[in-house]
Amino acid sequence: MRTEVRFAGFGGQGIIRSGLILSMATCIYSDKNAVQTQSYGPESRGGSCKSEVVIADEEIDFPKVDDPDIVMVMSQEAYYKYGVTAKKGGVVLVDPDMVTDRNDPREVKMFDVPATKIANEVGKTIVANVVMLGALTAITGIVTPEAVRKAILRNVPKGTEELNMTAFEKGYNYGTQLAGQRND
Amino acid sequence: MRSRAVLTGTHFLSGDLACAEGAIAAGCRFFGGYPITPATEIAERMSRRLVEVGGVYIQMEDEIGSLAAVIGASYTGKKAMTATSGPGFSLMQENIGLAVMTEAPLVIVNIMRGGPSTGQPTMPGQQDVMQAKWGSHGDYEIIALAPSSVQEMFDLTIDCFNLAESYRVPVMLLADEIIGHMSERVKIPAPEEITIVDRKKPKGPPNEYQPFKPDDDLVPPMGCFGEGYRFHATGLTHDEKGAPKTVSVEEQTKLVRRLCDKIRKNTHKIVRVQEVMLEDAEVAILAYGITSRAALSAVRKARKEGIKAGLLRLITIWPFPTELVAKMADHVTAIVVPEMNYGQIVREVERAAKTTPVSLLSKLGEEPHRPSEIITAMRKALQ
Known part of the structure; x- marks a missing residue:
């Protein structure tokens, strides 16, 4: 099975790093294949930024996202560009404080x-x-939370491990609650 | 003891970093370069890694100086490289000619971005494939390889060094921004599992050494500065002793032909391709680099839809595998060439395919071809 994940926001938010952590968690700390690609503008910080991860049990031929199963949106511009790109029944995660102008598609599962x-x-x-x-x-x-925890520790600067782990746990708990509230 | 040069094991690396690791594993101990997106990560990694293995890293004033430094390092017997992209590759063209003429084994990595000129620095392209072959003046041949995965960024970088040492020629690794910046799992083998080729050394006494006198394979053994050999290496047309021969028709003909023929006559040994489901294919895709990943997906999907599709992936772009393409063209009814440029390698394919129709699927800018676009092009080509 092939799962396509797209992270979008602006440069400096750690969009590319998010993709790296997820793909490392799946292909180094789990037994799946993963490829991470990225796209950003020459301004690096502040410009629009996108990171894509393809996860599969089989060998991955095309490494880019074609029809995303999961989209994570962290800026208004990213919402305009990618907020509606998830496939039918797909999952879209939005940071509601970063995205104020919205017109959520109905056929996807939105999570704020x-x-x-x-x-x-x-x-x-x-x-x-x-x-x-x-x-x-x-x-x-x-992917298992344990694999992501390991990948985070490999990806963050020394001295920030605790901060990042706390952030991950907070997000994980928030996500668990959100998922529990839905019936679909 | 664990080798500091070969980081044996499974890693999760970007293409650029895998390329740097391949270079170190191949024995590269000199890097002269100038940072440029999207190749900067190679320089960055080399600056740290070369120190660990007793090598030298120099950031030069520009790309002209970078390649000059690499030629010099090669002449002291080191395996040497540089890494650049579009505008930097343009600046290197003059010294590519010098490296060809002085037969300096070296590796040039070009992580292709969008051109012409400054173009789109962070975006992918395959727009330098013709420049790689024809960018410097005069008749010459080089070797160029096109990786399509992070693993190949490691493996083919080693092959580049081995080919450079075998043929005393600049060898280019032509990757694109997507492959350079893409991260995948990479397996780095144990040092004893890696094949390393070193340049031929002269056998006789240094005072009898003729630096440009070839063996039967047209490649002269290379004595290096600091090893007791004294000779003249020049960009001027020269004889086998290295003496300039600026008016001799005979020497010009002999040298230029040998510089080309040492590659042309060994094309069958140098060329590598990957053939996928071509045995019964009606339509073939010819692709390289990132585009071949979309093509592979397209072929697999097309087969499920009942289209007899196949893929010829070029691993070696130069010398161009004309004979292989001609043979393939005899067995298919159409060839589709997806490229992230406005039509470059397609010209070589047309030349080789003769009467078999060849169609270009051009793409410029951020996104590579989608598999569905290639399938559509195949359907159209079969109509």
Whole structure:
């Protein structure tokens, strides 16, 4: 089976890092195949930014996302561009404080995760991506939380491990609650 | 003891980093370069790794100087490389000619981005494939390989060094931004499982050494500076002793032909392709680099839909596998060439395919071809 995940936001939010963590969790700390690709503008920080992960049991031929199963949106621009790109029945995670102008598609499962707000409560805005990753892990179940924890530790700078782990747990708990509230 | 040069094991790396690891594993101990998106990560990694293995990293003033430094390092006997992208590759063209003329074994990595000029620095392209072959003036041949995965960024970088050492020629790794910046699982083998080729050394005494006198394979053994050999290496047309021969028709003909023929006559040994489901194919896709990943997906999907599709993936772009393509063209009714440019390798395919119709599927900018677009092109080609 092939699962396609798209992360979108602006440069500096850790969009590319989120993709790296998820793909490392699935192909190094789990036994699936994963490929991560990225796209960003020359301004690097502040410009629109996208990271894509393809996860599969079989060998992955086409490494880009074609018809996403899961979309994570962390900015208004990303919402306009990718908020409606998830396939029918797919999952879309939105940070509601970053996206105010909305017109959610009906045929996908929308989840509002106030990741930036939670990250601020934890101590730093910069870990909002890890909060989102926690929620994504809980809601989609595409990878075990243990594998993601290991991948986070491999990807974050020394001295920030605790901050990132707290952010992940907060996001994971929030995601578990959200998923429990839905009946579909 | 665990080798510091070969990081044996399973890793999760980007294409750029895998390329740097392949270079170190191949024995590269000199990097001269100038950072440029999307190849900067190679320079970055080399700057750290070369120090660990006793090599030298120099950031030069520009790409002209970078390749000059690499030629010099090669002449001291080191395996040497540089890595760049579009605008930097353009600046290197003059010294590519010098490397060809002085037969300096070296590796040039070009992580292709969108051109012309500054173009789209962070976006992918396959727009330099013709420049790689024809960018410097005069008649010459080079070797160019096109990786389509992160694993191949490692493996083919080693092959680039081995080919450079075998044929005393600049060898290019032509990757694209997607492959360079893509992360995948990479297996780095044990050092003893990696084949390493070193340049032929001269056998006689240094004072009798003729630096450009070839063996039967048209490749001269290479004595290096610091090893007791003294000789003249020049960009001017020269004789077998290295002396300039600026007016001799005979020397010009002999040298230019040998520089080309040492590659042309060994094309069958150099060329590598991957053939997928071509045995009974009616329509063939010819692709390389990132485009071949979409093509592979398209072929698998098309087969399920009952289209007899096959793929010829070029691993070697230069020398171009004309004979292989011609043979394939005899057995199919149409060939589709998806490229992230406005039509480059398609010209070589048309030349080889003769009467078999060849159609270009061009794509420029951020996104590579989708498998569905290639399937549509195949259907159209079969009508």
